[in-house]
Amino acid sequence: MASIRHVCRVITTVVLLSVLHEVLEVHAKNFEDVRCKCICPPYRNISGNVYNRNVTQKDCNCLHIVDPMPVPGHDMEAYCLLCECKYEERSSNTIKVTIIIYLGVVGALLLYMLFLLLVDPLIRKKDPYIQPLHNEEDSEEMRPTPEAAAARANTMLERVEGAQQRWKKQVQEQRKTVFDRHKLLS
Incomplete structure (x- = not known):
């Protein structure tokens, strides 16, 4: 029974360390929950590009997002009309909680499986x-x-x-x- 407890402690420690590592990594990257994403297709001799920036919803357009502007001033309007800009929102806290719950359930099921594998011969x-x-x-x-x-x-x-x-x-x-x-x- 001491070996079962040891295995359970090791598995629990590994799961907690991996979850802690993921949470710290997410905070290190400093993700924002809102962003404006502009997808601009190729235009003349300029290749297509995707631009992301954290701005408010009213500023989510090509003129505020695309920086530096790859075309000169007189082609700017034509270039911006080709670009498709979308305002995106997400809840990173909800995503984190969902992943932690998912990992917790999977970990619990793995512990239960180990428990059954070790105890089943004793029961039968x-x-x-x-x-x-x-x-x-x-x-x-x-x-x-x-x-x-x-x-x-x-x-x-x-x-x-x-x-x-x-x-x-x-x-x-x-x-x-x-x-x-x-x-x-x-």
């Missing part, structure tokens, strides 16, 4: 009522009594195991009838 014990399929003669001697079967059918896992046992019993009976018929026919 060798059931004396399980019969090997090849041992058909002893199958009627090892059947549990109805009282024992009712006492075991308390949890969902035990119910599923009971259904598996009934299915295995039906398969054994089908095999017996097929092999008996085969012996009778030959």
Whole structure:
């Protein structure tokens, strides 16, 4: 159990450090939540370009965003008419919270999977009522009594195991009838 705790602590530490790294990296880049983005196509001998700037919505046009202007003064209007400018808003805090929740859920599911992988062998014990399929003669001697079967059918896992046992019993009976018929026919 000490190794399980150690693995859980290591995984938790790695997840927290990665989330902290991402948050610090976002703050280091100093992203803004609003921007004006102008996409200008190629014009004459000038290649196309994308311009971004943090301005208010009323100033979101080619004249305020495109700097330096790649064309001389008399072609400026024609160039700006080709450019498509859009004002964009986003909430970086909402994005951060969503990513942290997503990483938390994925981390929790990974921890749960590790827990099940480590604890499942301890939960499943060798059931004396399980019969090997090849041992058909002893199958009627090892059947549990109805009282024992009712006492075991308390949890969902035990119910599923009971259904598996009934299915295995039906398969054994089908095999017996097929092999008996085969012996009778030959």
